[in-house]
Amino acid sequence: xxxxxxxxxxxxxxxxxxxxxxxxxxxxxxxxxxxxxxxxxxxxxxxxxxxxxxxxxxxxxxxxxxxxxxxxxxxxxxxxxxxxxxxxxxxxxxxxxxxxxxxxxxxxxxxxxxxxxxxxxxxxxxxxxxxxxxxxxxxxxxxxxxxxxxxxxxxxxxxxxxxxxxxxxxxxxxxxxxxxxxxxxxxxxxxxxxxxxxxxxxxxxxxxxxxxxxxxxxxxxxxxxxxxxxxxxxxxxxxxxxxxxxxxxxxxxxxxxxxxxxxxxxxxxxxxxxxxxxxxxxxxxxxxxxxxxxxxxxxxxxxxxxxxxxxxxxxxxxxxxxxxxxxxxxxx
Amino acid sequence: xxxxxxxxxxxxxxxxxxxxxxxxxxxxxxxxxxxxxxxxxxxxxxxxxxxxxxxxxxxxxxxxxxxxxxxxxxxxxxxxxxxxxxxxxxxxxxxxxxxxxxxxxxxxxxxxxxxxxxxxxxxxxxxxxxxxxxxxxxxxxxxxxxxxxxxxxxxxxxxxxxxxxxxxxxxxxxxxxxxx
Numbered sequence: 137x138x139x140x141x142x143x144x145x146x147x148x149x150x151x152x153x154x155x156x157x158x159x160x161x162x163x164x165x166x167x168x169x170x171x172x173x174x175x176x177x178x179x180x181x182x183x184x185x186x187x188x189x190x191x192x193x194x195x196x197x198x199x200x201x202x203x204x205x206x207x208x209x210x211x212x213x214x215x216x217x218x219x220x221x222x223x224x225x226x227x228x229x230x231x232x233x234x235x236x237x238x239x240x241x242x243x244x245x246x247x248x249x250x251x252x253x254x255x256x257x258x259x260x261x262x263x264x265x266x267x268x269x270x271x272x273x274x275x276x277x278x279x280x281x282x283x284x285x286x287x288x289x290x291x292x293x294x295x296x297x298x299x300x301x302x303x304x305x306x307x308x309x310x311x312x313x314x315x316x317x318x319x320x321x322x323x324x325x326x327x328x329x330x331x332x333x334x335x336x337x338x339x340x341x342x343x344x345x346x347x348x349x350x351x352x353x354x355x356x357x358x359x360x361x362x363x364x365x366x367x368x369x370x371x372x373x374x375x376x377x378x379x380x381x382x383x384x385x386x387x388x389x390x391x392x393x394x395x396x397x398x399x400x401x402x403x404x405x406x407x408x409x410x411x412x413x414x415x416x417x418x419x420x421x422x423x424x425x426x427x428x429x430x431x432x433x434x435x436x437x438x439x440x441x442x443x444x445x446x447x448x449x450x451x452x453x454x455x456x457x458x459x460x461x462x463x464x465x466x467x468x
Numbered sequence: 469x470x471x472x473x474x475x476x477x478x479x480x481x482x483x484x485x486x487x488x489x490x491x492x493x494x495x496x497x498x499x500x501x502x503x504x505x506x507x508x509x510x511x512x513x514x515x516x517x518x519x520x521x522x523x524x525x526x527x528x529x530x531x532x533x534x535x536x537x538x539x540x541x542x543x544x545x546x547x548x549x550x551x552x553x554x555x556x557x558x559x560x561x562x563x564x565x566x567x568x569x570x571x572x573x574x575x576x577x578x579x580x581x582x583x584x585x586x587x588x589x590x591x592x593x594x595x596x597x598x599x600x601x602x603x604x605x606x607x608x609x610x611x612x613x614x615x616x617x618x619x620x621x622x623x624x625x626x627x628x629x630x631x632x633x634x635x636x637x638x639x640x641x642x643x644x645x646x647x648x
Binding site: 137161163164165167168171172173175176177178179206298451452454455 | 534536537538539542543545546547548549550551552553554555583584587588589
């Protein structure tokens with residue numbers, strides 16, 4: 137259970153306290169991840185199915201690694217090699233997998249709402265690993281964790297100190313790119329505003345959804361004013377299928393107007409500004425290679441924190457069912 | 469809820485001093501490191517470490533163990549237990565490890581702590597020191613060094629309150645349901 141929730145579908149559903157519960161636990165999980173023997177028996181005997189209807193190596197591997205460190209059995213089920221190509225419906229697939237008695241279903245689906253749809257119809261816990269242009273909650277959480285870690289360090293804390301999630305309050309984070317089609321942007325927007333950060337979104341007008349101000353973001357169409365003074369900049373991946381589409385004329389133009397290179401970073405960004413990217417990077421499009429590998433990039437920290445955050449998520453959704461009694465829990 | 473103080477600050481200090489001497493004797497010939505079990509054992513481990521340093525003139529490395537990820541009751545509980553930080557910066561291999569907790573009861577916490585400890589390496593020996601042994605073991609686990617033994621019946625709780633955790637003074641109390 138994450139607070140009151142049996143499932144993790146989106147950060148929109150979570151309260152500030154529930155988000156903090158996951159983030160605080162992630163610090164303990166990160167310590168496990170850095171031990172010489174990276175294995176704890178916590179979820180022994182639990183079965184976790186990664187049900188992926190869309191290609192994703194990073195997120196699937198991250199969930200799989202998280203499950204294995206916690207001693208759960210992780211099974212991967214990928215649409216390309218499965219009965220989906222034979223015409224099975226989403227619900228039939230989910231019911232068939234449910235009949236194999238998993239404890240947690242991790243679902244990635246190209247249609248927004250698919251994990252929520254399945255969560256309402258199965259007995260096990262459901263964790264969204266990204267659905268359409270809706271949300272990518274574990275990515276949003278790992279971004280919050282990485283940002284807090286960076287801000288805690290910049291704030292002068294000793295190097296071993298755990299991240300202080302209150303440091304996000306009042307800070308400015310700019311999200312740049314195809315915000316309309318980005319589930320990463322949407323999860324971050326919900327998470328960041330709940331932790332008190334100010335969010336700016338920036339991109340070509342064709343890629344900023346109308347009405348996004350209602351979610352608490354300020355809108356910019358030019359990169360410079362959007363990133364100046366920001367404490368962190370999150371560059372979204374430009375999806376190749378959008379290129380040539382009326383939304384975006386070409387990668388060269390995109391890179392020139394909305395991409396970050398060394399010169400822009402030096403002239404426009406604060407020296408302490410962190411640069412994030414959910415991966416995989418289009419080198420030379422959103423980020424020049426010098427920026428992606430530069431001192432302000434926290435992209436590889438994001439990947440490491442992703443495993444810790446997903447361990448925390450799997451641990452919380454595996455623990456207990458709503459109607460069980462707590463009796464005997466205090467005996468130690 | 470009725471509360472009865474069973475040990476005051478002076479008694480706790482006296483017990484810790486004696487325990488330190490016993491530990492010093494029992495840990496002879498090995499390289500000692502101290503690991504406190506969260507949360508009750510952490511401050512006691514620090515105090516024992518201090519007493520031991522006075523007796524031996526050497527500071528033993530100090531670590532903290534949180535056993536939440538090693539519990540045996542995850543699927544029996546309504547919500548997943550809170551996980552605190554584990555912090556062991558030294559190698560445990562070859563050392564004599566002194567595990568410290570405040571109250572020894574069912575033995576399940578110590579079982580979990582032993583499992584977690586051996587995932588960090590292979591200690592030469594592990595000793596268990598507790599301030600209070602209240603009986604009621606559910607596993608074959610015995611302490612090596614004990615502050616005091618109390619026979620406390622099942623529904624009652626033993627609580628060690630220390631100034632490090634915000635208590636006004638150090639004390640051990642027994643809580644029971646009954647007339648105030």
